[in-house]
Amino acid sequence: MLKINNLQARIEDKEILRGIDLEVKAGEVHAIMGPNGSGKSTLASVLAGREDYEVTGGSIDFNGEDLLELAPEERAREGVFLAFQYPVEIPGVTTTNFLKTAVNQVREHRGLGKLDAVSFLKEMKQKMQLVEIDQSLLSRSLNEGFSGGEKKRNEIFQMAMLEPKLAILDETDSGLDIDALKIVANGVNQLKSKDNATIVVTHYQRLLDYIVPDYVHVLYKGRIVKSGGKELALELEEKGYDWIKESVDAEATV
Amino acid sequence: MSENLEEVLINSYKNDGLPLLKDIKSAAKVDFLEKGLPKVREEEYKFTPITKTLKKQFAFDAKPATAHVNLGDIEQQFIDSDSSNRLVFVNGLFSNELSVIDAQDGLVVKNFATAALENNDTILEYFGKIADTDSFSSLNTVLTQDGVFVEVSKNADAEIPLYVYHVNVAKEIEVFSTPRNLVVAHQGSRVRLIEKNITLGAHNSFSNSVTEVFVKENATVHHVKVQNDVANSYEVVQTKVHQESNSNYSAYTISLSGGMIRNNLNITSDGQNCESNMYGLYLLTDKTHVDNHTSVDHREPNSYSNELYKGVMDGHSKGVFNGKIYVRQEAQKTNAFQSNNNVLLSDTATLNTKPQLEIWADDVKCSHGCTSGQLDEEAIFYLQARGISKENAIGMLLYAFANDIVEKVPVAEVRTYLDLQVADRLKS
Numbered sequence: 001m002l003k004i005n006n007l008q009a010r011i012e013d014k015e016i017l018r019g020i021d022l023e024v025k026a027g028e029v030h031a032i033m034g035p036n037g038s039g040k041s042t043l044a045s046v047l048a049g050r051e052d053y054e055v056t057g058g059s060i061d062f063n064g065e066d067l068l069e070l071a072p073e074e075r076a077r078e079g080v081f082l083a084f085q086y087p088v089e090i091p092g093v094t095t096t097n098f099l100k101t102a103v104n105q106v107r108e109h110r111g112l113g114k115l116d117a118v119s120f121l122k123e124m125k126q127k128m129q130l131v132e133i134d135q136s137l138l139s140r141s142l143n144e145g146f147s148g149g150e151k152k153r154n155e156i157f158q159m160a161m162l163e164p165k166l167a168i169l170d171e172t173d174s175g176l177d178i179d180a181l182k183i184v185a186n187g188v189n190q191l192k193s194k195d196n197a198t199i200v201v202t203h204y205q206r207l208l209d210y211i212v213p214d215y216v217h218v219l220y221k222g223r224i225v226k227s228g229g230k231e232l233a234l235e236l237e238e239k240g241y242d243w244i245k246e247s248v249d250a251e252a253t254v
Numbered sequence: 255m256s257e258n259l260e261e262v263l264i265n266s267y268k269n270d271g272l273p274l275l276k277d278i279k280s281a282a283k284v285d286f287l288e289k290g291l292p293k294v295r296e297e298e299y300k301f302t303p304i305t306k307t308l309k310k311q312f313a314f315d316a317k318p319a320t321a322h323v324n325l326g327d328i329e330q331q332f333i334d335s336d337s338s339n340r341l342v343f344v345n346g347l348f349s350n351e352l353s354v355i356d357a358q359d360g361l362v363v364k365n366f367a368t369a370a371l372e373n374n375d376t377i378l379e380y381f382g383k384i385a386d387t388d389s390f391s392s393l394n395t396v397l398t399q400d401g402v403f404v405e406v407s408k409n410a411d412a413e414i415p416l417y418v419y420h421v422n423v424a425k426e427i428e429v430f431s432t433p434r435n436l437v438v439a440h441q442g443s444r445v446r447l448i449e450k451n452i453t454l455g456a457h458n459s460f461s462n463s464v465t466e467v468f469v470k471e472n473a474t475v476h477h478v479k480v481q482n483d484v485a486n487s488y489e490v491v492q493t494k495v496h497q498e499s500n501s502n503y504s505a506y507t508i509s510l511s512g513g514m515i516r517n518n519l520n521i522t523s524d525g526q527n528c529e530s531n532m533y534g535l536y537l538l539t540d541k542t543h544v545d546n547h548t549s550v551d552h553r554e555p556n557s558y559s560n561e562l563y564k565g566v567m568d569g570h571s572k573g574v575f576n577g578k579i580y581v582r583q584e585a586q587k588t589n590a591f592q593s594n595n596n597v598l599l600s601d602t603a604t605l606n607t608k609p610q611l612e613i614w615a616d617d618v619k620c621s622h623g624c625t626s627g628q629l630d631e632e633a634i635f636y637l638q639a640r641g642i643s644k645e646n647a648i649g650m651l652l653y654a655f656a657n658d659i660v661e662k663v664p665v666a667e668v669r670t671y672l673d674l675q676v677a678d679r680l681k682s
Contacts, residue, residue, distance in 0.1 A: 048639050049638075049639070050635060051635075071638070071644070072635060072638035072639050073638045073639075073640075073641050073642055073643050073644065073647075075639075076638070076639055076640055076641035077641045081639075082639050084636065084639075087636070088630070088632045088633050088636050090630070090633045090636070090637075090651070090654070091654065091658070092651075092653075092654025092655065092657055092658055093633075093637075093650055093651065093654045097650075098637060098640070098642065098650060099640070101642055101646065101650070102637070102640040102641045102642050103641075105641045105642060105643070105646075106641045109641075158640065162640065162641065
């Protein structure tokens with residue numbers, strides 16, 4: 001589904017991604033871990049199409065499409081979903097209203113008919129239960145006054161409504177207590193299927209107890225320096241990132 | 255056209271109407287000729303060269319413009335669909351045939367000229383009692399022939415909103431009108447007033463209006479002004495308000511289209527526990543120029559004023575905002591807030607904004623904020639990342655920005671009208 005080849009990216013003058021190679025197939029869950037500043041969020045942002053980042057080399061193939069050629073909205077319509085680390089507040093725009101527009105634009109792109117108000121509401125009610133989100137939250141201004149947990153649950157709710165092929169969860173666990181984490185993870189797990197894939201970007205191993213990855217990759221200084229199965233996450237938890245940093249830096253000086 | 259526009263205006267136009275106000279008019283004439291129209295470098299009109307514009311666009315030769323108007327000519331520009339409280343003026347004079355006034359208990363609504371005969375005591379009690387220094391007010395006092403008179407009795411709730419339409423007919427030649435309005439809301443009463451100008455024809459029209467509003471103890475006045483006229487329309491509007499204790503005056507000034515508009519809104523909060531709200535929205539494009547100058551004067555303790563003006567400027571439009579807040583020494587525990595937020599959509603649109611706070615009391619809570627710039631880039635990206643095109647995302651954000659003000663208007667039909675106008679404008 002996703003093939004990232006030697007991806008390099010920078011922001012202003014700072015090089016952040018220095019050659020990422022990653023392949024994600026349908027049905028898989030990949031975890032991207034790494035210390036702060038390693039480029040985890042940058043990778044998520046570049047996949048979603050944030051203009052602040054300049055891609056200086058490499059390629060990204062998404063289901064046969066050159067992802068880098070597509071505008072953010074086109075990527076979303078093709079099936080890429082980014083669950084933001086810091087979801088922005090948008091006063092005056094309610095989740096319900098903008099999501100209806102978004103869902104219908106995605107459906108239109110996929111050759112499906114638009115949902116009328118009644119059908120849309122029905123769809124919403126069903127998906128709301130997935131992340132235990134309240135209707136009242138959805139008719140308020142987007143994320144305004146939402147707690148951290150509510151914001152993250154709203155991200156997963158939107159994911160449920162948009163039915164993406166590739167979901168990228170950018171540090172979805174940051175700032176969440178264990179209860180909120182469980183709800184979010186449960187939502188993600190329910191949405192997993194053999195036809196879609198998930199990239200979980202996380203600093204801590206804890207989330208991966210609930211969203212169990214097939215592959216774990218460690219990002220350090222803009223490159224994937226180690227890959228493994230879910231045991232790798234446990235090893236990191238035990239040894240910390242210093243273990244990786246030391247071995248990588250040692251290799252570099254050889 | 256002669257050099258001295260002031261003399262031309264005074265001498266060319268009829269100023270003998272309303273004999274009740276003969277002395278007041280004479281005094282105003284002296285005052286006007288002494289002050290003269292705003293000069294080029296005058297601080298208060300620095301960014302709005304109205305005098306120069308009037309000299310350029312108008313002959314002011316006092317030829318009476320054709321006044322006949324059919325309902326069919328104007329009803330598609332009405333906000334209300336079937337109001338039982340609608341006053342229509344044509345070129346400044348009341349039109350009985352186009353107006354509909356159904357009786358409401360405790361509400362007196364009539365044209366000013368009639369009120370000058372039937373309600374002369376009230377008029378003499380209130381007319382011109384709110385001081386102001388703008389020479390356009392004096393000019394209006396001298397030349398006015400008619401306008402709206404509204405009086406709401408003690409504790410009466412005028413449930414049906416009152417719509418006032420000023421139609422200016424400029425089909426063959428230019429038109430100059432000077433409506434004068436008086437609103438008196440007695441103790442405990444409530445009224446909602448909506449005003450809109452409609453210009454017919456391609457010649458220039460200039461409306462110089464003055465509305466004086468007296469909000470007595472515990473009364474509530476909601477005052478909506480919708481400015482959605484053609485590019486050849488010019489307006490100078492004075493709204494002068496005097497509030498007594500425990501009263502509420504809320505103004506909603508929505509400017510969508512026109513040539514050059516200057517709105518002066520001056521509120522005197524002259525009692526304790528007053529609430530004054532000033533809401534404004536200017537959604538401008540092409541060459542529309544809208545200047546909102548406001549002031550609230552807190553004279554007594556414990557009152558509250560809140561001002562929120564929002565502007566979106568596109569094309570070659572120009573927005574000007576100046577909000578003054580005065581808090582007198584006795585006005586302790588005043589809460590006064592002011593905010594002006596602007597979005598500039600084109601490189602050729604301009605904005606001048608200036609808050610002015612003069613606070614003499616020492617125990618007050620006052621704040622002001624001005625923002626100008628583009629929309630939240632993060633918000634645009636968020637919507638794009640959900641599949642919404644950049645254009646649609648910007649439209650949604652602009653709509654939300656404007657709707658903040660629209661949703662505050664306390665008349666459902668006006669909200670519906672504005673909603674459609676705003677949505678329409680943002681599509682283009």
